[in-house]
Amino acid sequence: MSAVSFHHVFKSFATPRGELQALKGVSFQVEQGEFFGLLGPNGAGKTTLISILAGLTRASSGSVEVLGSDVQRDYQAARRRLGVVPQELVFDPFFSVRETLRIQSGYFGIKNNGAWIDELLEGLGLADKAGANMRQLSGGMKRRVLVAQALVHQPPVIVLDEPTAGVDVELRQTLWRFVSKLNKQGSTVLLTTHYLEEAEALCGRIAMLKQGEVVALERTSELLRRAAANVLRFKTDETLPPDLAEIARTTGRFVQLPAPTAAEVERLLARLREAGIAPEDIEVSKADLEDVFLDVMANSHKPAPSPQAPPAVDDTTAEKTAASSEVAP
Numbered sequence: 639m640s641a642v643s644f645h646h647v648f649k650s651f652a653t654p655r656g657e658l659q660a661l662k663g664v665s666f667q668v669e670q671g672e673f674f675g676l677l678g679p680n681g682a683g684k685t686t687l688i689s690i691l692a693g694l695t696r697a698s699s700g701s702v703e704v705l706g707s708d709v710q711r712d713y714q715a716a717r718r719r720l721g722v723v724p725q726e727l728v729f730d731p732f733f734s735v736r737e738t739l740r741i742q743s744g745y746f747g748i749k750n751n752g753a754w755i756d757e758l759l760e761g762l763g764l765a766d767k768a769g770a771n772m773r774q775l776s777g778g779m780k781r782r783v784l785v786a787q788a789l790v791h792q793p794p795v796i797v798l799d800e801p802t803a804g805v806d807v808e809l810r811q812t813l814w815r816f817v818s819k820l821n822k823q824g825s826t827v828l829l830t831t832h833y834l835e836e837a838e839a840l841c842g843r844i845a846m847l848k849q850g851e852v853v854a855l856e857r858t859s860e861l862l863r864r865a866a867a868n869v870l871r872f873k874t875d876e877t878l879p880p881d882l883a884e885i886a887r888t889t890g891r892f893v894q895l896p897a898p899t900a901a902e903v904e905r906l907l908a909r910l911r912e913a914g915i916a917p918e919d920i921e922v923s924k925a926d927l928e929d930v931f932l933d934v935m936a937n938s939h940k941p942a943p944s945p946q947a948p949p950a951v952d953d954t955t956a957e958k959t960a961a962s963s964e965v966a967p
């Protein structure tokens with residue numbers, strides 16, 4: 639039995655500018671005990687998919703199960719097995735941190751949850767804030783409480799929707815230490831994040847979502863191996879010549895150019911010299927998950943599935959096709 643399974647999930651929203659298809663047939667499974675990453679640019683549909691999983695939004699069609707329980711037909715059972723940390727900060731300003739966690743325990747009918755609440759407060763670095771009022775907490779502290787709240791009933795499946803957005807380095811480390819411990823003890827984790835180095839470090843498998851469709855679904859190591867090409871990294875304040883600018887990934891003065899072979903490294907360095915640029919801190923290294931992500935997003939122009947002609951499946955696309963849907967809504 640999978641921890642989470644999505645079957646041909648479609649979701650459309652009525653908007654003033656017509657129907658918006660936020661999810662176009664998403665199918666994949668997260669197995670028990672996995673640390674699974676769901677990545678995708680803003681608006682890809684990650685939060686929509688998680689809202690459907692959490693029973694907060696209804697899918698237009700398709701179904702979702704948590705450990706075998708359908709999130710609509712068997713809402714109570716599904717909800718009990720899930721701990722969801724929402725992307726948006728929602729909290730009741732009138733309660734203290736400990737009260738918030740006690741009340742949340744009450745929603746699940748759990749009494750005498752004090753020992754686990756203490757462990758959560760300790761593990762998430764909230765012990766000294768237990769008596770503080772929610773409105774007195776900083777944004778990062780509130781996010782910690784949201785995490786604690788999601789875990790209060792010790793759910794076997796933990797869903798984190800951008801838990802580290804706007805969170806400092808220390809909390810990220812505290813959070814990952816705690817969540818990794820739960821994962822080692824058997825909890826399944828489904829994570830969305832825009833910090834790709836986090837996904838690379840934590841997730842065993844990754845699905846990439848683009849405009850409501852799964853465009854990649856593989857083991858993280860496979861994704862990285864696929865883009866194992868080397869890159870040339872350096873710093874410069876100069877403007878690159880157009881031929882290099884076109885293929886470069888630049889962040890401020892950090893520049894990265896694809897350099898699969900030693901000959902290409904030499905050519906690029908010669909080209910820079912020609913252009914009068916003296917690069918600083920040159921290094922040649924492996925492409926990372928961010929490179930893979932950008933590559934997948936740039937090169938996945940999947941045609942919309944047509945109701946007449948079933949999509950062709952060949953060996954190279956089999957995995958992708960299995961990961962997304964072949965049926966029209």
Ligand SMILES: Nc1ncnc2c1ncn2[C@@H]1O[C@H](COP(=O)(O)OP(=O)(O)OP(=O)(O)O)[C@@H](O)[C@H]1O
Pocket residue numbers: 651652653658660678679680681682683684685686687725
């Ligand atoms: N209630 C709604 N009504 C109309 N459109 C919506 C609604 N909720 C989401 N959308 C749209 O659905 C699409 C997917 O949004 P979603 O929040 O799922 O994206 P996301 O992948 O979580 O993005 P982000 O990385 O920014 O959090 C977007 O185009 C969004 O504008």
Ligand SMILES: [Mg+2]
Pocket residue numbers: 684685686725799
């Ligand atoms: Mg989102």
